[in-house]
Amino acid sequence: MKLKICGMNHNTAEVAALKPDYLGFIFWEPSSRVFRGTIPELPSGVKKVGVFVDASLEEILEKIKEFGLHMVQLHGNESPSFCKEFRAATQLEIPVIKAFSVGASFNFEQLGPYEAVCDFYLFDTKGKLPGGNSFSFDWELLSDYPSDKPYFLSGGIGPGDIDSLFEFMHRPEAGKCHALDVNSRFESRPGEKKVADLTKFKKRLAQGR
Numbered sequence: 001m002k003l004k005i006c007g008m009n010h011n012t013a014e015v016a017a018l019k020p021d022y023l024g025f026i027f028w029e030p031s032s033r034v035f036r037g038t039i040p041e042l043p044s045g046v047k048k049v050g051v052f053v054d055a056s057l058e059e060i061l062e063k064i065k066e067f068g069l070h071m072v073q074l075h076g077n078e079s080p081s082f083c084k085e086f087r088a089a090t091q092l093e094i095p096v097i098k099a100f101s102v103g104a105s106f107n108f109e110q111l112g113p114y115e116a117v118c119d120f121y122l123f124d125t126k127g128k129l130p131g132g133n134s135f136s137f138d139w140e141l142l143s144d145y146p147s148d149k150p151y152f153l154s155g156g157i158g159p160g161d162i163d164s165l166f167e168f169m170h171r172p173e174a175g176k177c178h179a180l181d182v183n184s185r186f187e188s189r190p191g192e193k194k195v196a197d198l199t200k201f202k203k204r205l206a207q208g209r
C-alpha cells in the first residue's frame with residue numbers, strides 16, 4: 001500500500017526523507033496549510049502532488065510549471081469536462097486524482113462521467129471544509145465501489161488507525177485501494193508534520209499486520 005503525506009508546508013525536507021510515495025501541497029488560499037515558499041529537492045521517487053479546489057486551468061498549469069508537480073489532486077467540484085480539458089492541455093503527462101467527499105452514504109453513480117477522464121479517485125470525508133476536516137468516513141461504504149480504477153483512501157486517518165486499516169485492507173473493497181492519504185492527524189500545527197509519528201506509521205504499514 002502506497003502512502004501520500006499531504007499538506008506539506010513547514011518541514012517538507014524532513015518528511016520527504018521518510019520517502020513516502022507522494023507528498024501533497026495545498027494550493028487553496030483559504031487552507032491553514034496552504035503551501036508557501038519553495039519545495040526543496042526531494043529524494044528520487046517521491047512524487048509531488050498539487051492539491052487544488054476549483055482552480056482555473058491556467059492557475060494549475062502555472063503551479064505545475066513553477067513547482068515541477070508530478071500529479072494533481074482536484075479536490076473541489078471540478079466537472080468531467082474540466083478534467084478532460086486538463087488532460088488534453090497536459091497531454092496525459094500529469095495524472096489526475098479526482099477527490100470526492102463521502103458523507104453518511106455515497107452515490108457511486110456520480111463516478112461514471114469521470115471514468116474516462118481521471119487516473120485515480122480519492123475518497124475523503126464530507127465536512128465543513130473541502131478537505132482537511134480531520135475525521136474519517138465509514139470505509140464499509142466502499143464495499144459498493146463499482147470501478148476498476150485505483151483510489152486513495154483519505155479523511156482523518158491518524159496514528160491510532162493502524163489496526164482498523166489492516167482490517168480494512170483484508171476486505172474485498174480494499175482491492176482497488178492504491179494509497180493511504182494522511183494529513184491533519186499527523187500535525188503539530190497546520191502544515192507541520194509530526195515526523196516521529198509518521199516514521200512509526202510508515203514502518204507499521206510496511207511490516208503488515
Ligand SMILES: O=C(O)c1ccccc1N[C@@H]1O[C@H](COP(=O)(O)O)[C@@H](O)[C@H]1O
Nearest residue numbers: 006031131132133134154155156183184
Ligand atoms: O488540508 C487541507 O487544508 C485541504 C484543503 C482543501 C482541500 C484539501 C485539503 N486537504 C486534503 O484533505 C484530505 C483529508 O485530510 P485530513 O486527513 O482529514 O486532514 C487529504 O486528502 C488532503 O489532501
